Amino acid sequence: MAETGRLTAPAAPLASPVTLVRVAIIAGVLVTWEAVAASGLLFRDVVPSLLVIARALTELLMDKSYYWHLGVTASEIGIAMLIGGLAGLAVGILLGSNRLLGRAYEAYLYYLGPTPKIIFFPVMIMWFGVGPGSKVAMGTISCFFPVALSAAAGMRQINPILISVGRSFRASTWQMVTKIYLPAMRHPIINGVRLGLGVAIIGTLLAETKLSNRGIGFLIINAYSTFNMPRMYALLIVLFVLSIGVNALVGKLGGVDSIKR
Amino acid sequence: MIARTQRNLIPFALGLGTLIAAIAFMELLIRVGLVNRFIVPMPSQIAGAFERVIVEEDIPHRFLVTAREALWATTLLAVFGIGIGILLYRVKLLRDATETWVAAMASAPTVLMYPLFLVIFGRSEKTIIMMGFVAGLPAVILKTIEGLAGTRRVLVDVGRSLKLSEVQLFWKIYFPAAMPTIFVGMRLGMIFALINIVGVEFLINFGGLGQLINDLAERYDLPGTYAAICFVILVSVLFFFLTDRLEKWLRPAD
Numbered sequence: 001m002a003e004t005g006r007l008t009a010p011a012a013p014l015a016s017p018v019t020l021v022r023v024a025i026i027a028g029v030l031v032t033w034e035a036v037a038a039s040g041l042l043f044r045d046v047v048p049s050l051l052v053i054a055r056a057l058t059e060l061l062m063d064k065s066y067y068w069h070l071g072v073t074a075s076e077i078g079i080a081m082l083i084g085g086l087a088g089l090a091v092g093i094l095l096g097s098n099r100l101l102g103r104a105y106e107a108y109l110y111y112l113g114p115t116p117k118i119i120f121f122p123v124m125i126m127w128f129g130v131g132p133g134s135k136v137a138m139g140t141i142s143c144f145f146p147v148a149l150s151a152a153a154g155m156r157q158i159n160p161i162l163i164s165v166g167r168s169f170r171a172s173t174w175q176m177v178t179k180i181y182l183p184a185m186r187h188p189i190i191n192g193v194r195l196g197l198g199v200a201i202i203g204t205l206l207a208e209t210k211l212s213n214r215g216i217g218f219l220i221i222n223a224y225s226t227f228n229m230p231r232m233y234a235l236l237i238v239l240f241v242l243s244i245g246v247n248a249l250v251g252k253l254g255g256v257d258s259i260k261r
Numbered sequence: 262m263i264a265r266t267q268r269n270l271i272p273f274a275l276g277l278g279t280l281i282a283a284i285a286f287m288e289l290l291i292r293v294g295l296v297n298r299f300i301v302p303m304p305s306q307i308a309g310a311f312e313r314v315i316v317e318e319d320i321p322h323r324f325l326v327t328a329r330e331a332l333w334a335t336t337l338l339a340v341f342g343i344g345i346g347i348l349l350y351r352v353k354l355l356r357d358a359t360e361t362w363v364a365a366m367a368s369a370p371t372v373l374m375y376p377l378f379l380v381i382f383g384r385s386e387k388t389i390i391m392m393g394f395v396a397g398l399p400a401v402i403l404k405t406i407e408g409l410a411g412t413r414r415v416l417v418d419v420g421r422s423l424k425l426s427e428v429q430l431f432w433k434i435y436f437p438a439a440m441p442t443i444f445v446g447m448r449l450g451m452i453f454a455l456i457n458i459v460g461v462e463f464l465i466n467f468g469g470l471g472q473l474i475n476d477l478a479e480r481y482d483l484p485g486t487y488a489a490i491c492f493v494i495l496v497s498v499l500f501f502f503l504t505d506r507l508e509k510w511l512r513p514a515d
Contacts, residue, residue, distance in 0.1 A: 209464065
C-alpha cells in the first residue's frame with residue numbers, strides 16, 4: 001500500500017497585499033505629516049504634530065459642551081430630514097405616479113437640484129431668523145431635491161403588476177402608498193435619503209459656519225477665528241467619521257452598497 | 262408628428278403656467294399685505310432689480326471671476342482626477358487598496374474644510390479653486406476607473422491582434438472607449454466644483470457671484486439679493502442643461 005504523505009495547507013500570510021499597501025499608505029501619510037510639522041516649512045500650527053491633534057481630539061471628546069453642540073446640529077439635521085424627506089417623498093410619489101405632472105414639473109426639480117443651496121441662506125435668515133430655524137430650513141431645501149427625484153424615479157420602477165394587484169383589492173390611496181409603493185421602492189428611497197442626508201449635513205453645517213452661536217459648524221468656525229488649528233483638525237476628523245458612518249449605516253438599512261455610488 | 266408635439270407642449274405649458282401663476286399669486290399676496298414686503302420683495306421689484314444689479318454690480322465681471330475659478334478647478338480635475346483614475350486602474354493592488362477610500366471621500370462633507378483651506382491658502386481665489394477641486398475629485402477618479410474597466414473585451418483583443426504596444430493600446434483603445442464615462446465623471450465633478458465655488462464665495466465673501474449675494478444681503482438690498490440669487494440659479498441651470506445635453510450626445514445609447 002502506497003504511503004500517502006500528509007497534506008499540509010500552506011501557511012496563510014499574516015496580512016493580504018491589499019492590507020499591507022493600505023498600512024504602508026497610512027504610515028507614509030503619517031510620517032510625511034509629522035515631518036512637515038517638525039520642518040517648520042509651513043506657518044506654525046497650520047500642520048500641527050499628530051500628538052497635538054490626538055490630544056485635541058481627546059479633549060474634544062471629553063468636553064461636555066461638545067456633545068451639547070453635537071446635539072444641536074443633530075436635531076437640526078433630524079428635523080430637516082423629517083420635513084424635507086417627507087415633503088420630497090410626497091412630491092416624488094405624486095410626480096412618479098402621474099405622467100402629466102411628472103413631465104410638467106420634474107424638469108424643474110432636476111435642474112434646480114444641483115444649484116448651490118447655500119445662496120438661499122440670506123433669504124432663510126429673513127424668513128426664519130438667525131436661530132436654528134434658518135439652519136433647519138437650509139437642511140430641508142438641501143435634502144428635498146434628492147429625495148423627491150429618487151422617489152419619483154422609484155415610483156416609475158414599480159412593477160405594474162403590484163399596482164394592479166393593489167387596485168384589484170380596492171386598496172385606498174393610503175393603503176396603496178403604505179402597502180405597495182413604499183415597500184416596492186425601498187431601495188431608491190433609501191438611496192435618496194442617503195444622498196439627502198449627505199447634503200442636509202452640508203447645508204446645515206455651512207449655515208452654522210456662516211451665522212450661528214451653536215452647533216458643530218459654529219465650533220469649526222470658532223476654532224478658525226481663534227486659530228486653534230489642532231481643535232479644528234479634531235472637529236473635522238470627528239465630523240468626517242460621523243458623516244461617513246451615518247451615510248454607510250443608512251445605506252446598510254436599505255441593503256444597498258453604502259458608499260459606492 | 263403633430264400629436265407628439267402636442268404631447269410635449271401640454272406638460273411644458275402646465276409647468277410654465279404654474280410657475281407664472283405662482284409668481285403672480287405671490288405678487289398679489291404681497292400687494293394686499295398678507296406677505297410682508299420687507300421680508301419678501303414683490304416679483305415685479307425683483308424683475309426691476311435685474312438691470313440695476315447687472316449694470317451697477319458689474320455682473321459680467323463677477324461672472325467671469327466665477328467662470329475663471331471654475332475653469333481652474335476643472336483643469337485640476339481633468340489633470341489630477343483622470344490621472345489618478347488611470348493610475349489606479351493600471352496598478353490593481355493600489356486600486357483595491359484605495360478605491361473604497363475614494364468612494365468614502367465622495368460621501369464626506371469636504372466643503373466644511375473651507376476654514377482649513379482659508380488658513381492654508383488665505384482668503385483668496387486659491388482657496389475657492391481648491392475647494393471646488395477637492396469636491397469634484399472623487400467623482401472624476403471613480404468614473405475614470407469605471408470607464409477604463411468597462412472597455413469591451415473585443416476592442417482590446419482587436420488591438421492585441423494588431424500587435425499594439427501597451428501605450429498604443431491605452432491611447433487607441435482604452436481611453437477612447439472610456440471617454441463617455443470619463444465625461445460623466447467630469448460633468449459630475451464640475452457640478453460639485455461649481456456648487457462649492459459659489460458656496461465658498463458666499464461664505465468667505467470673496468470672488469464673483471457668491472460674494473455678490475452676500476454683499477447685497479448685508480446691504481439689505483432685498484430685491485437685489487433675490488435678483489442675484491435668480492441669476493445664479495439661471496447660470497447653474499444653464500450650465501447643468503448644457504453639460505446634460507453634451508453627455509446625452511456622447512452617450513446616445515443611454
